[in-house]
Amino acid sequence: MANIVGKAGDRVLVKTKKAQEEGILMPSSDDKVVIVKLENGYNIGFDQKDVTEMKVVKKKSASDKIAGKKIKVDKNLPTIAVLHTGGTIASKVDYKSGGVIAQFSASDLIAMVPELKTIANVETELVSNMMSEDMFFENYQKLGTAIKKYAEKGVKGIIIGHGTDTLAYTSAALTFMFEQLNIPVMLVGSQRSSDRGSSDAAMNLVCAAEFIAQTDFVGVATCMHHSSGDDTCAIINGTKVRKMHTSRRDAFKAINDTPVALVDYSNRKVKFLKKNYAKKGSNDKVKLLDKFDNKVGLMKTYPNADPRLFEFFTKHYDAFVIEGTGLGHAPTNVGDNLKNYELLKKFINGGGVVAITSQCIYGRVHPSVYTNLRRLADIGCIFCEDMLPETAYIKLAWLMGNYPKEEARKMLAKNLRGEINNRLTFEEDFVEG
Numbered sequence: 001m002a003n004i005v006g007k008a009g010d011r012v013l014v015k016t017k018k019a020q021e022e023g024i025l026m027p028s029s030d031d032k033v034v035i036v037k038l039e040n041g042y043n044i045g046f047d048q049k050d051v052t053e054m055k056v057v058k059k060k061s062a063s064d065k066i067a068g069k070k071i072k073v074d075k076n077l078p079t080i081a082v083l084h085t086g087g088t089i090a091s092k093v094d095y096k097s098g099g100v101i102a103q104f105s106a107s108d109l110i111a112m113v114p115e116l117k118t119i120a121n122v123e124t125e126l127v128s129n130m131m132s133e134d135m136f137f138e139n140y141q142k143l144g145t146a147i148k149k150y151a152e153k154g155v156k157g158i159i160i161g162h163g164t165d166t167l168a169y170t171s172a173a174l175t176f177m178f179e180q181l182n183i184p185v186m187l188v189g190s191q192r193s194s195d196r197g198s199s200d201a202a203m204n205l206v207c208a209a210e211f212i213a214q215t216d217f218v219g220v221a222t223c224m225h226h227s228s229g230d231d232t233c234a235i236i237n238g239t240k241v242r243k244m245h246t247s248r249r250d251a252f253k254a255i256n257d258t259p260v261a262l263v264d265y266s267n268r269k270v271k272f273l274k275k276n277y278a279k280k281g282s283n284d285k286v287k288l289l290d291k292f293d294n295k296v297g298l299m300k301t302y303p304n305a306d307p308r309l310f311e312f313f314t315k316h317y318d319a320f321v322i323e324g325t326g327l328g329h330a331p332t333n334v335g336d337n338l339k340n341y342e343l344l345k346k347f348i349n350g351g352g353v354v355a356i357t358s359q360c361i362y363g364r365v366h367p368s369v370y371t372n373l374r375r376l377a378d379i380g381c382i383f384c385e386d387m388l389p390e391t392a393y394i395k396l397a398w399l400m401g402n403y404p405k406e407e408a409r410k411m412l413a414k415n416l417r418g419e420i421n422n423r424l425t426f427e428e429d430f431v432e433g
Helices: 062-066 106-112 114-118 137-153 167-177 201-214 308-316 337-349 371-378 389-402 405-412
Strands: 011-016 020-026 033-037 043-047 051-058 079-084 091-093 100-102 121-126 157-161 178-180 184-188 219-225 232-237 241-243 252-254 261-264 270-272 296-300 319-324 353-358
Touching (some): 020 043, 079 201, 106 114, 106 121, 106 201, 114 201, 121 137, 137 157, 137 167, 157 201, 167 219, 167 241, 167 389, 184 201, 201 219, 201 270, 219 252, 232 252, 296 308, 308 337, 319 389, 337 371, 353 389, 353 405, 389 405
Parallel strands (some): 079 121, 079 157, 157 184
Antiparallel strands (some): 020 033, 091 100, 219 232, 232 261, 241 252
16 A cells, blocks of 8 residues: 555545546545545545555645635726626635535635636625525525626626526526616526536636626626537527536527627637627616516426316416427317316406417427417417527516516517517527527
């Protein structure tokens, strides 16, 4: 057995008779086991008696010493506010416990991503600290209040660190909430935790900061990997983005749309793909409408669905979005499904609002192609063009919270924030980035 050397956080090389591995030395609860975190993010354990050689390749990074210290302000750089909501993007390995902990101060962030201090002065605030799937509308409201505060304070832009699973919901919510906004707000996540060699956290943050610092764009957008390699990030309209993969770094795609711009990580150049994006103008006022109707739902249809599904939604909600099949079909045509049609008709006649979207990722719904779709339109179902179901759900809840019902009904099918494309080219109609 070789001498066991190194301290938690050191990069070490461990050799056995059968293999050798290099990685970060982790704390171990068993003093007879050596644990190393590999470049792919996974931990591997070695029985000490099997280790034939072990050496320290590199001592623990001194950059950790930056954390907790006050960062000097560079008057020649713009100021960017980073708002934290939790998620892996603000996390790092705690070499005392071996777990992943969240870091929220400006100095913590600079320690994790030193490149940021060459782009902008950074201010940070912890708005929420939670898994994104646990968010409620009130969390969107807290974010909106924080964004308004920093926008009126005069920062160049805002980055929101967010869990990826519901990042698209939040981007849609913030896009609708701000009827007027005078700065860029970039939602940024990380598909791989920051302690992994394959993490996308740093690049996404750097590209978001560069986009804010270099451009005159205003509004809400997401900034995530455009491809699986570390080359570019895509800036995507907050109402047209969807997470398309559970774990790939290029999971986020513009749906029925093209990205606003691409940011090249290697040379930090920004290439706009759209010319008609919102730009900073003379009006520096911020207008925030942040109410939501909690009694709005999202229902996915499927074959053999129990009619009680429709009963539940028409009984417990003020309005809901139907994620139908194809062009907007719903099980409302024959046999027991006719009950669903009558329930929808009664619900709408009683003041309820029903929106129709599609389970298809690309394309749009249409009320006139098939007779059964016309039947739904005739009773007042609102077909939402090429809106994503998630965006339609957020939009409907926001409209119902801020406008009278009849006005909300009319506004649902109108393009307010780029959520509806009136016309798409063949290429745009089926594009993955």
